[in-house]
Amino acid sequence: MKDNQPINPTSQHALLRWGGLLVLLLMSFALAEASPEQGGSRLPVVDGLMLDLDANVGVELEAGSRVKAWKNQVENAAVDLFVKRDEGREEAGSGRPTLKTEVEAIGGNSTLVFAEQELINMDEDAFDHLVTGRGYTWFSVMSVDKQHVGKKDVNSFFGNLRNGPPYDGFWGNLMDDNRVWMGTRNGIMPKGKKRVALWDEELNPCVATSEPIEENRYYLIMGRMGAGAGTVDLELFVNSSTPVDRKPVPVNPKANPSRMAIGQERDAINHPGKESFHGEIARFLVFERPLSDAELSSMIGHLIKVYEIETGD
Known part of the structure; x- marks a missing residue:
């Protein structure tokens, strides 16, 4: 185009339109990177994912922030809602956790x-197969507070134990000192x-950290159980792919x-809250296989x- 040749108005309009679209596209990418993850849509591994509880989405509230x-954010999963449970509680609604936003x-x-x-x-049976040979991997983005001492060293942040002897299932816990x-x-x-002890x-076996984790600090805690028959490994991880215990x-x-x-x-409708933990959970995921x-x-x-997550000491 010669220097003195006028710009075609149609071409100029098209350039402005495409330029505007490019700006909007770049802004959307920037916002996606800066905003909290929505529903696990960008997880790098999804094969075998059966549970994704994300405190940013899928939380139903009542009475303010309760x-x-x-x-569950996994589409077409057998497991759907986790709901409040009043049975066994003296005060209805007292077992509801509280949503804390924009942490x-x-x-x-x-x-x-x-x-x-x-x-x-x-x-009743959605998670049974994980301990009968399928194996599992779970992830919990969480923090802990000071624990209330009820049953010694049992402050559970999740579990699917049977509601009676021999209490089979898998679970994640804190000692009274937050190990x-x-x-x-x-x-x-x-x-x-005649009965199974807490640990055998x-x-x-008890698979545990050697030191307590800090109160009011956020960690990525993970557990893995191998697949197959016979004997398999249980492994516990904290912020790293190197197991702290196996x-x-x-x-x-x-x-x-x-x-x-x-x-x-x-x-635990016979004693709700008695073996529960004090702390926060931002994300909880379960894969129905060992990653x-x-x-x-x-x-x-x-x-x-x-x-x-801060991974340093």
């Missing part, structure tokens, strides 16, 4: 605050005994866990970035 239900320490994401409270999924521990109770009875080194556990194909609870060890080391590292990198 949570009556938390919806600066984790990049503006939301959390649910639990204080001896719980949300229950009412499907983290996890386990899989396989329902195998020790020879010569051969049948029901122990073998026998698999029982006849194990029969129960409903999954967030905030306590089971659907590979590479997949685990990919998920860790993603969640640490999204929630701005």
Whole structure:
């Protein structure tokens, strides 16, 4: 085009239109990077994902910021809602956690605050197969407060233990001093005994951190159980793909866990809140298989970035 040739008005309009669209597109990408993750749509691993509870989405409130239900963000999953549970409580509604929004320490994401409270999924069998040979990997973006000492060293942030002996299922817990521990109770009875102890080194090991985690600091806590028959590994991770503890556990194909609870060890209508934890959960995910080391590292990198988890000492 010659210097003195006038610009075609139609071409000029098209350039302005495309320029405007480009600006809007760049702005949308920037907002997507800056805003809290919505529903796990950008998770690097989704194969086997059966549960994604995200405090940014799917939270149903009542009475202000009290949570009556938390919806699984995995589409077409067998597990749907985790709901409040009044049965067994002296005061209706006292078991509801509280939504806490725009938490600066984790990049503006939301959390649910639990204080001896719980949300229950009412499907009796949805998670059974994870401990009978399928294996699992779970992730919890969370913080802890000072624990109320009820049953010694049992302050559960999730679990699907059977509502009666031998209490088979899998769970994540805190000691009274906030050391983290996890386990899989396989329902195998020790020879010569009438009940299963809280921990059994051969049948029901305690997989734990050696030191407490800090109060009011956010962590990425993870657990993994191997797949298959016979004996498999249980592994616990904190902010890293290097396990802080690993122990073998026998698999029982006849194990029969129960409903999954967030905030306590089971659907404990006989003593709600007595073995629950004090703290917050921003994200809770469960895969119905043991992720590979590479997949685990990919998920860790993603969640640490999204929630701005501090991984230093």
